[in-house]
């Protein structure tokens with residue numbers, strides 16, 4: 558399901574203190590492709606994901622997900638860094654929550670939740686509660702809870718940013734596997750260059766605020782992907798390109814901040 562953003566503008570606050578967060582952003586996120594949005598802090602990545610997910614109203618432009626005219630949010634599900642799991646519910650009841658509010662009967666929703674819990678490597682933890690799990694395990698629960706909705710679009714906002722380095726690698730590989738098995742349209746926000754290249758079919762590099770699209774880098778690395786690819790020359794070339802673009806923007810962002818203070 559395509560996501561099409563045209564001339565998207567987002568202004569926060571009122572004049573004279575308004576903030577132009579997104580400035581005429583246009584892009585087509587292709588159906589069943591994995592697109593990473595990479596950019597310096599404050600460039601509007603989260604804002605864009607929230608607008609596409611129907612959580613945040615926007616100032617002007619058009620945003621469409623699919624072609625049936627349904628409101629934004631209908632076809633997508635979000636995964637954040639802050640997981641928002643229910644701490645008092647068991648793992649299985651957290652994962653099955655979306656089906657429960659849809660009115661799916663308990664035997665069916667538990668069966669589907671159990672399958673997903675196994676697919677993210679948490680078999681045996683169905684009756685645990687989130688406070689009894691590690692950060693990486695909680696992140697898997699959040700992923701399973703999103704996947705159970707079977708929406709064609711997944712919007713992910715730095716879902717792995719708080720994980721330790723090893724857990725992050727495992728989670729990235731798991732996500733790659735899930736994506737390669739059941740293609741969905743994924744929009745994945747990150748400020749980690751290696752993560753964007755390892756996961757994405759394309760990397761959309763944004764400018765410092767106001768957020769615009771600076772360049773789109775196609776990632777032609779073969780799938781299935783694995784962490785070992787990080788050491789290949791092809792990966793290195795993509796990394797260098799993205800690093801060059803990002804470095805310029807981070808320096809711009811720093812200059813802006815200095816100007817605001819000074």
Ligand SMILES: Nc1ncnc2c1ncn2[C@@H]1O[C@H](COP(=O)(O)OP(=O)(O)OP(=O)(O)O)[C@@H](O)[C@H]1O
Pocket residue numbers: 569570576578596597598599600601602603604605748766
């Ligand atoms: N609700 C809001 N009210 C006012 N300003 C906001 C609001 N949400 C975001 N902003 C501003 O809009 C800009 C973009 O914010 P956003 O959170 O989208 O950036 P980001 O690229 O996700 O940054 P980070 O990498 O730090 O998460 C920032 O300058 C931020 O301060």
Ligand SMILES: [Mg+2]
Pocket residue numbers: 602603604
């Ligand atoms: Mg953000």
